[in-house]
Amino acid sequence: MRQVVKNLAYSLSKPFSLNFLRKLSGEQFIFPLYHLVSNNPPAHVKNLYNVTPVKHFLNDLDFLLQNFQPASINDVINYIKEGKKSTKPFFFLSFDDGMRECYEVVYPILKQKGLEAAFFINPAFVDNKNLFYRSKISLIIDQIQKNGKIFELSDFLKIYPISTAKVIDKISTLKYSDIDIIEKAGKKIGIDFNEYLDTYKPYMTLLQIKELQENGFLIGSHSYDHPKFWEISELEMREQIKSSFDFIDNIIQLKVRSFAFPFSDIETPISFFNFLTEEIKLDVSFGTAGIKIDTEPVHIQRIPMDVELKSAERIIKKEYGYFVFKFLFGKNLINRK
Ligand SMILES: [Zn+2]
Structure with a gap:
């Protein structure tokens, strides 16, 4: 607006x-x-x-x-x-x-x-x-867009039927206090945040x-x-x-x-x-x-x-x-x- x-x-x-x-x-x-x-x-x-x-x-x-x-x-x-x-x-x-x-x-x-x-x-x-919690979210979305394997993530977030758009929507709205969910979601889709920090050094x-x-x-x-x-x-x-x-x-x-x-x-x-x-x-x-x-x-x-x-x-x-x-x-x- x-x-x-x-x-x-x-x-x-x-x-x-x-x-x-x-x-x-x-x-x-x-x-x-x-x-x-x-x-x-x-x-x-x-x-x-x-x-x-x-x-x-x-x-x-x-x-x-x-x-x-x-x-x-x-x-x-x-x-x-x-x-x-x-x-x-x-x-x-x-x-x-x-x-x-x-x-x-x-x-x-x-x-x-x-x-x-x-x-x-x-x-x-x-x-x-x-890594900033929102950056973890950005990495998860990036990974979803790259490999599209969202079966596990969809199950973890209880999104049925599986929908890439809905999974991304859900991930995008996770908050600072949802850090445990963000961490687990990262693992489910195969991201190692520590490794990312070590290699990319943001x-x-x-x-x-x-x-x-x-x-x-x-x-x-x-x-x-x-x-x-x-x-x-x-x-x-x-x-x-x-x-x-x-x-x-x-x-x-x-x-x-x-x-x-x-x-x-x-x-x-x-x-x-x-x-x-x-x-x-x-x-x-x-x-x-x-x-x-x-x-x-x-x-x-x-x-x-x-x-x-x-x-x-x-x-x-x-x-x-x-x-x-x-x-x-x-x-x-x-x-x-
Ligand atoms: Zn800032």
Whole structure:
């Protein structure tokens, strides 16, 4: 539904320039968010989100550099200090999930262009110790599509009569708390997740993360092992944050304490934001709701760039169009309880 309204807003905003829409919106500072930049979408993500091809990413950067100034981490902190107001058009990139392509593909490009950025990591996956539960799901779906032998899996999930589509549907909807079922389903279809971790090595190592930090990039928490926060209790949410910062504080001297919500910050209570600033001493947190005004003082919404594989020009103009469109209905503000 949101995509439909966004597309409508985009169509309506087409006759106007980005500059005009940006001025009208009053939102000068944008925060594009990516996961994985690569020409070869790996099996553990290809059923989850779009992988941005290298050329596509380079074109996005060209567009951003032509229309916005690259922001430093200090600019982000100043933006917060100024009450999330900026007189200049800025962009600041971030990359979630700590995939090894962040180090191998993104890092050299950013370094060459002299751009600062943030990388949000999950300690549970660093050094390829474990695999994100959704990535396990992606691997299972990939295996089903490859060998089509779903008899055992169908029986295990009690799907009768056997239907590949229904098995994939069921697997796709398994949750963080269904990890035992996901593990067993993997075994039934002949996947060894540990072997996959050892051979493919999807994530960055500790040494690579340290190198990024030493080269001026911001390393932040993306929770401990990436649950949907609206599916766990506030106590569990706090544990996710504490254990992730225990890990990060142990390896890195953080000048800026940052956290990006896994998936989304939807339904997050104010008490949790207070915990982040008061107990974790967080300087900045990030969501994924696009261009939006957020009433939480140190919380910033980012623009997901890989939900659909469209150019940065189109996605960002659409976001501005949507923002201005919603302004007419007073729907630009995120208010929390
Ligand atoms: Zn993530």
